[in-house]
Amino acid sequence: MTVSAVAVVSTPDLAGKRLAFALAEDRVGHYPEFRAFFVRTFDLDRVGLAAPGYVTAPSGLTYALVFIGRSGEAFPSGLEIHAVVDALEPIEEQTLDHDLWAILRWMMDGVGGDWTVADLDATGRLYRIPAVETS
């Protein structure tokens, strides 16, 4: 799985779709370089809370990145990831899990510096995460 399997896209057509909650992060700036990555990638200093960011993942699904502000903290303070799915259809859990892993790898590649995809993969292997073992 290459990090290029995830790409930023413009706002998709949401007619007949719903946002299926997948993952939440309450403290995206715990290591500030992660917040900086999202600010840089989605132009958040300009866009602010006006719109989510969107990425496509290996399954072909689009994911909405919903940024969260918190009084007294740098923006964004948090982040939710939602899959954009057909409104009345359940999501396939393994697909979701593999897509999330791909998004993490894409994020790690973008954060850069001391943070590497190789270390993320090694951590996933250490904990025997199915998505890394099959990717």
Next chain:
Amino acid sequence: MELSPAIRAHWPYAPRFARVNGWRMHYVDEGSGEPVVLLHGNPTWGFLYRDVIGPLVRSGLRVIVPDMIGFGLSEKPTREQAHSLDGHAANLTALMRRLDLERMTLVCHDWGGPTGLSFALSNPGRMRALVIMSTWAWPLPPAEFHTRIFPWRMTHAPLVGPYLLGRHNALAGRGVYLSVVDREKFRRTAQGAYEAVLPDPASRLLTWVWPRWIPLDDSARALARFRWLEQELARTRIPALIIWGREDDVFDAATFSARFKQLLPHAEGPHLVTGRHFLQEDSGPEIARLVAAFLDRLGQQGT
């Protein structure tokens, strides 16, 4: 939450609950005599002390084992902001006051260290003794382990923590497994008990929140509390016992037990037992013997 018969076979104790600091806390309270309070850390619960409780009760002690809010059978807040080091110390303080414990011995492990010592050092009049195992209580503690991205910082990095430790329960399962000596015995007899009480991703929140409270630089949220802990530890004369896992590679004995001995020169130990970070899994009965013998000696000294 109903525990399975397999877990109950190792954990026969009656569940008790108390409202503490706005939360519902589970604890067990066994035996009678002078109280000994056993404190766990991340990501365990009272079950960690299953081989310690019985021997201490049989030696004539009252044994109280709370589950930290966020773990075990206690309430599990689902917002990160519900958790702070001072808040967890206040949770413990509320239970200790509600039970009105005096002449108590506090056994501290992992985050049971900073939380338990915060209570002990702010309520010295209630204390008889301290037992300290695989923890720390000073600013900027990291061993080399805590400075590395792989694996420690990576496991709780933004979004990675909620994925690995939340969706996949990696700390309560494989994480503890990697930090015991007899892994096969742990897998067979204990791993399920740690995983079962954290059944859903939201219930596992504290497993990635606690690592983010370990101070790594001068901007850390809990730096002032850890400075206070270090200062008060160096002043206290509360009798203390230090027990450490010989194979501990998270809070290695050479660095961390030696630092406690430096701060508490009157302490007994360090006594090294078989064990990595979760030394109770490998040496529960031996830890119980060490604690009971220590308290016997204090009794003979009239302490």
